[in-house]
Amino acid sequence: MVEGHRSPPTMSDVAAVAGVSKKTVSNVLAGYEHVSARTHDRVMAAVEQLGYELNVSARNFRSGRSRVLGLALPELRQAYFAELADAVIRAAGALGYTVLVEQTASGEREPDAITRMREHSIDGIIYSPLAVRPGDAPALDVKFPLVVLGEPVEDSDATFITMSNADAFRDATEHLVRAGRSSIAFVGADPDGPVRTAEERLRGYRSALDAHDLPFRPELVVSTPLWHRADGAEAATRLLAGGRAVDAVVCCNDALALGAMSALQLAGRSVPGDVAVVGFDDIEESAYSTPALTTVSADLDRVAATAVDMLVGQLERGEAAVAGVVRSPHRLVVRASSVDGARTD
Incomplete structure (x- = not known):
């Protein structure tokens, strides 16, 4: 090792400074709830003192999760889908997840995007197609967390979020x-x-x-x-x-x-x-x-937050997938294009 160069601190170094076991440090950093406040504070003080950086990739590999959600939508040049993507990314980010976006309007069958996205290390998918057709049901019945934004189709046990x-x-x-x-x-x-x-x-x-x-x-x-x-x-x-x-x-x-x-x-x-x-x-x-x-x-922020929470609920809280339809409320926003003198937002 070159003189004056120090290797990054390890979890063992944190344990030594905090006076606890390496397992205790791991529990604290993983958010394990059965750790005393005193022990938690000692570990976090050692983390700050040493400048220890958690290896998130390694932690995710061990847990079997990437903390990445997929969002499959037709195209980002349409303002609606761009705003939907923004809402999903913000909702996922608030829960510590990253979002991988896939555009599906490429001439191929839209549901094929679900299979393509699973080739990446993602934990669950939010699928917002141009249209869901009856023949798409088999592609929607998957063994991983999936939420579909659109009208439900018969013979599918997928979760659908849509307004009436x-x-x-x-x-x-x-x-x-x-x-x-x-x-x-x-x-x-x-x-x-x-x-x-x-x-x-x-x-x-x-x-x-x-x-x-x-x-x-x-x-x-x-x-x-x-x-x-x-x-x-x-x-x-x-x-x-x-x-x-x-x-x-x-x-x-x-x-x-x-x-x-x-x-x-x-x-x-x-x-x-x-x-x-x-x-x-x-x-x-x-x-x-x-x-x-x-x-x-349809309140895109609400729709996005609902979809993300349903995926995270399955991934982290062990909640069962909701088969069927979740209805999102709607409201009419009256502006000047339909009524002379209407108040504008």
Whole structure:
């Protein structure tokens, strides 16, 4: 050893300074609850005195856990998923976990991401897909902690966290009806057939029309390949080009709504004067658009915290996985895009 160079202190060094066994030091550093306050303080004082640094990697290897959670989502360029990732990372960090993010919208089957992520050293996965289809059930029935953010599928015992999409979309549509709108377009139907989230939101839309004796007009249901701004703008342009009388548009997410609102304004339609617009998700940008966008909020922070806590509960507290659905509350955030003079957030 070069003169003047000291090797890093070891757990044995801490034990010697504290006057306890190496096992006691290990118990203190692992957070073992049956250690007296006096012993705990002596060990921690020795740790500070020596500048001892716990080898977290070695501890995790011995415990069989990495303290890393996986988050599989379609894409980060969509504001909703970026904000979801931020919320999950903050919730996990507060509990001492790191998050590995995987983007799934790559042309492969989305559920395959679950298998790919398990190739890494992760303890559990939060899976937020574009759509969960009935054929995905086998991929969701895994032997490790998994929470799915989305509508449940039959024949799956996975844990699903979702809001009541039908109720939320009914509230959004009824808000427009109460504001005096009667020719309300629905933007975001799936062109390839029913997908649970879009299907549930369409069901809520139809329910609101039925409750107010308004006819359901299939020509006002506009499908989009994706839920991006460009798709919303194209959908609004199609509505106008078709000569359809529309005085409101309710969209399956905020990106569609922001795109639709832009296209309407470029075409000379005032919002909300000529056409009211409502979105879904309450992304940060929705409060700062012109006009500010009325939208449905699911409280992403609450959803993220619930998902992380459910995983950590299985990993650290021995809790059983919750098979079935956990419903997250929603609320309608009314802004200026749907009501003249509405208060903005």
